Amino acid sequence: MNFNIEIPASKNELIELLSEYKNKKYRIGAGCTDLIMELRKKPEDDLTVINISQINDEDFNNIKLSNNKIVIGANTNVVKICTNNEVVTNFPTLKEAAQNLASNQIRQVATIGGNICTASPSGDLICALMALKANLEIIDFAGNKRSVSILEFYKGVRITDLKKSEFLSSIEIDLNKVNPKNMYSGFIKIGTRKSMECSVVSLAYHIQLNENYKVISAGLAFGASAPTVIFAYDACDFLINKNITELKNNEIDEFANHILKYASPIDDLRATAWYRKQVLFNISKSILEEFSKTN
Amino acid sequence: MLKKRKLNIIGTPVPKHDGKIRVSGQAVYGHDINLTGMLYGAILRTEHPSAIIEKIDISEALKLEGVECIITADDIDVNNISYKRDHPILKKGEVNCIRDEIAAVAATSKEVAQNAIKLIRVEYKIRKGIYDPIEALEESSPQINKFISGKYKNKNTAEVFKYSHGNIEEEKKKSIVNVSRRFTLPRVTHACMGTSNITAHFDKLSGKLVLYSSTQVPFLYQRDMAHALKMNPSDIRIIQPVIGGGFGSKLDMYPFEPICALLSIKTGKPVQIIYSRQEEFIASPTRQPMIIDIACGADKDGNFTYRDIKIIKDNGAYTSWGATTPFVIMQAFSSLYQVKACKFEATAVYTNNVFAGSFRGYGNPQATFALERIIDLLADKLKISKAEIRLKNANYKNEITGQGLHYETCGHIECLEKVISESNFYNKKNTENGRFRKGIGLASMLHVGGGAKIYRSDGCGTTLKIDPYGYCTIITGSNEIGQGSETVLAMIASEELGIELSKIKVINTDTDIKPWDVGVHASRTSFVAGNSLLGAINILKDKLNNKAKQLLNTENSDFIYQNGMIAIENANEALALDKVVREMHFSEPSELAIASYFYEPLSQFQNKEFKGNVSGTYAFASQAIEVKVDTYTGNIEITNVHTAQDVGKVLNPLLLDGQIHGGILQGIGYAISEEMIYEEGKLLNPNFHNYKLLTASDVPNIHFYPIETNDKQGPYGAKGVGEAPLIPTAAAIANAVCDALDIEVLELPLTPERVLKAINFKK
């Protein structure tokens, strides 16, 4: 595994490098927790890694509140995400996904941008960000910006909408419409170990309620059970305008089936497709059951 | 004025002697060794678990710049290795498991060595392998290992162990309940943090070979290496660098070690081989998978009547020490709880799988799992409490078991009572019906606690010296593999000689220097090396006392050693220890303050029927484990582990706690997560991503209750503690899961998927 390294110090230098490498082989590296594993498995000749971890830019490396949005720089590491106050109070699903990612050591270097761009079907942050319907800010080699919803970003197994010579600059999430006490948000990660575990199934939910427990907005996404992380549109629609405390058992099953129908898992070493489907169904039910229990 | 006192340092939480160098990164592991002019070795292993080798072409690899030597079986004159000598170092003509070594390269860098390996062309004729030991026993199966002597009728039988006591037919008649089951135990591995490594340095001028090796048994290794290489053992010097984990994996010598030596012999340069993590998973030893058929009975009062056990062990393609685990397994079946009759047969069967090695517990986790599961089933049938049936049949002090094990001390009943009361066992009835189900399970274990007399000697030598400045050097035959034996030995010397710990050095890494010892295994080191050190201390104290008597002009030799001083109790005059040593060295007749002692435990060899008191003492433990099972996902949460262990005497509570925590987590991994997954002899999960070794965040609440039975054989009453904590854990967890879910558990690990399947099957 041999490669050259370029180390831009600012976003502008990164843009210049992208333009310089327009017709050359390169890879962007942030925390490199995915990239190095990938290159070890499939070494490439004459490769340059553009190491963006040294870019000194407040917006690129941090979380900010602006205009009813939370903006997370793509280079923000996972520790910052699970400890940031705005995230903790407004987006528990993202906080919980970040908190259970890999291990403390890896969370110090792994970035949110890396998680999104690796496009793993079991990417935990992707899953939470989908439930939050986040928008991605992308910049190209000429400095042009564009924005795309994370719900539109994934095109296939580890394939994204990101084009060559583009990079992910930031992630934007709209603040909740309701105050935190009317929000029901969380992340369920299923695996054997408590850390250093890649999700066997994951489920992110972010549900906003009015004072009478009526659902006014819902985001549900699951991971590791399809070629990409999946947003369960029909399950969200199903919940809208329903009183979440008054659901009957058959409705809860119906809701879970609205999630399950998007699943197309495979058998692999970590679990069979059978297991993934069973569990996805069960944990989908559990979010509604648990709500009734705790409220 | 010195006064006699109780123990001063023994029993206190002294941190590990080598702790600082380890956590600060200064420890020199085998991976850190870098000798001048050193070459890097790499091994070509087979692509197929069972095949004829038609051709090996090394010509392209030889052309690569930086390649200094390539060897195949044709280039070497060596003997087979392994305890049955059925394992060729480099394979010729055929390969029989996925680890098989075909060629080895020495080159100027790791990269060149790896690239050279890729350039070696091997033509194979693939054969159908045999991966199921039961199939291997069939008449129609071909012979897998051609080196065995034909001692057994079946061509794929590697070894058979038979044992019995009592009249099993009589006992069957007396039984009002009988239970039989087949249990299947998985293959798991040690997953040492330090991967396998060796550096060999052959000096052509002197003909001597130095090996920097992580072996646990340097003196047996020296002998085995000499046999393999057709050398004189004393021309081979074994130096142990800091070892990154043993757990039994370094009890055997494996082919990569003589291969490295051969590369050094051929090139005349130092050569180093270090496994990658993937290679470690593929080519380092494992625990032995087993199929255990067990039938047991009990009479109307709940007394155990008989046990009838048949075990098939997957030996893999070659034999390792792992094949001898029945020595320990039969102890559990014959002597854990009282049982009137026992019949036992274990057969190790060659297959085209990888061979196992020894692993902490040495067969006992498998045996204890089967036995403790069956005890729960017997209790269910008898409709008596699972605690009661165990207490009724528990082992007791002064018991001599059917196998001849003599329990001069025995904390079994105390261990059981302790965990039963602390866990509130009787009141933990599983009544819940919702998503989460709680359960509690109980299991005990018996293990050797004072060595195990399997070799000609189970002894350990010590040479002890005190220098003219009052510092003490312990040269011990025993080894440090992370378990803390250096620390305990230093504590013993400090206690007895009144020398502070910082003035005590432990030398234990070099076969050219240290006296003989059989090795680290069988939880023996503190017991055997501790007693050996105490023996040397007594001899040295006699010498020091004589000198002190002379210097103080007294006939009284009842000296106290404290704070670097020697004195008679309450006397006004005291002598500095260093001064006494100087007087010994420098005044006529001069004498060194040095003593040597060889300790041999008072244990016996077992006879041909495997009967006899094989260990100096025996350790017992009981665990009550509470679980909470998620019926939506099959995940088992271990909520509380109550563990009581008869340790004889706590020598160092901190190190003891380390053994308990580590052992229990290893036991939990065996119970719920770890499994090497093979398909047609190939390992599918050679990485931590898919081999679910548990991590620090998976450590549950562990409540540890040491039980002190003060065995007069042990140093200060101590027994071996290292293996015990892991042995009953899987059994107790399986029992707890059955309690929670009312399901059958016939195999491990209880992965979430297996549990969810069992729940669905019940529905």
Ligand SMILES: Cc1cc2nc3c(=O)[nH]c(=O)nc-3n(C[C@H](O)[C@H](O)[C@H](O)COP(=O)(O)OP(=O)(O)OC[C@H]3O[C@@H](n4cnc5c(N)ncnc54)[C@H](O)[C@@H]3O)c2cc1C
């Ligand atoms: C032991 C271990 C455990 C793990 N556990 C988990 C887990 O529990 N959950 C989970 O979701 N993931 C897990 N991962 C995966 C990984 O840590 C995360 O995906 C992490 O967030 C990746 O971030 P990074 O900064 O290291 O990415 P990198 O490895 O630097 O990059 C990953 C990919 O993204 C691209 N990239 C990075 N930044 C940008 C950018 N700004 N613009 C465009 N492309 C970019 C890179 O080119 C590369 O293709 C684990 C990894 C390891 C090694």
